[in-house]
Amino acid sequence: MSESPIKVTLLGTGGPRPDPQRSGPATLVQIGNMPILFDVGRGVVVQTMRAGVALQALRHVFITHHHFDHIGDLYDIGLSSWFAGRKEALTIHGPPDTKRLLQALLTQVYDKDIEWRSEGEPVHGGWPPMLGHDVGTGLVYECERWRVYAEPVVHGHGLDFSPAFLKRWICYGYRLETQGKVIAISGDTVDCAGLRRLAMGADVLVQCCYLAGAEINSPHFERLAKYTLACGDSVGRIAAQCGVKTLVLTHQRPRPDDAMVEVLRQEVQREFSGRVVVASDLDEVVLDGV
Numbered sequence: 001m002s003e004s005p006i007k008v009t010l011l012g013t014g015g016p017r018p019d020p021q022r023s024g025p026a027t028l029v030q031i032g033n034m035p036i037l038f039d040v041g042r043g044v045v046v047q048t049m050r051a052g053v054a055l056q057a058l059r060h061v062f063i064t065h066h067h068f069d070h071i072g073d074l075y076d077i078g079l080s081s082w083f084a085g086r087k088e089a090l091t092i093h094g095p096p097d098t099k100r101l102l103q104a105l106l107t108q109v110y111d112k113d114i115e116w117r118s119e120g121e122p123v124h125g126g127w128p129p130m131l132g133h134d135v136g137t138g139l140v141y142e143c144e145r146w147r148v149y150a151e152p153v154v155h156g157h158g159l160d161f162s163p164a165f166l167k168r169w170i171c172y173g174y175r176l177e178t179q180g181k182v183i184a185i186s187g188d189t190v191d192c193a194g195l196r197r198l199a200m201g202a203d204v205l206v207q208c209c210y211l212a213g214a215e216i217n218s219p220h221f222e223r224l225a226k227y228t229l230a231c232g233d234s235v236g237r238i239a240a241q242c243g244v245k246t247l248v249l250t251h252q253r254p255r256p257d258d259a260m261v262e263v264l265r266q267e268v269q270r271e272f273s274g275r276v277v278v279a280s281d282l283d284e285v286v287l288d289g290v
């Protein structure tokens with residue numbers, strides 16, 4: 001089988017706080033003409049189009065966890081890809097409960113809209129299903145050309161949540177392997193064994209990195225950096241110890257200016273000698289020659 005070009009596009013590099021400069025978390029991996037989405041944050045549909053991808057080509061979305069900034073436009077990607085001509089199912093892979101969330105959208109929020117357009121605008125054809133796929137850890141999807149592994153990651157688990165909530169709060173990172181290359185998507189996490197397994201030897205690690213070390217200047221941010229989201233004080237070390245080749249930093253906080261981005265880059269480069277991309281929306285990493 002001939003090799004297909006592999007490209008990673010940072011569709012959205014922001015977080016939950018609305019940011020005119022950054023869309024919500026979403027990363028696009030293209031293997032040849034197969035687009036695969038990781039998370040569907042605010043603005044993902046328009047960003048996918050800006051990246052030059054035909055929405056109707058989408059077949060697989062992988063959800064890292066159920067914070068609203070990562071799943072907020074789930075309905076939009078399903079319904080807009082239908083308008084664009086999608087005829088086949090769109091599978092939404094994610095942690096336990098993904099199927100339930102999707103069913104709620106399709107049967108309790110958008111059921112009338114779907115019926116209206118199916119019957120009132122038959123030009124779209126019938127509704128091509130969105131299928132929820134709750135996945136465990138390990139190998140979660142495999143086809144001829146690529147496979148995806150999920151690893152549990154630690155995202156707020158050390159905070160004061162009840163055991164009942166923590167049972168339901170399951171967060172993943174993903175590792176996509178194709179043609180001898182590895183692309184790791186950290187999801188939202190602090191340093192943990194799951195993150196290190198998925199990042200090990202990765203050609204590209206798309207890593208959440210909310211703050212530069214210099215911005216961790218209050219008890220709130222100290223707690224955040226320790227329990228919730230990795231920051232500039234740890235991501236370079238993790239990438240170096242895991243043998244990552246290209247480290248892409250995303251999930252940025254809104255900032256009044258970009259001066260801190262350079263501070264963050266230099267901080268990370270003190271511990272990591274590979275390539276560092278402090279990503280802006282629509283930045284691309286092409287894997288040839290990574």
Ligand SMILES: [Zn+2]
Pocket residue numbers: 065067155188
């Ligand atoms: Zn989150």
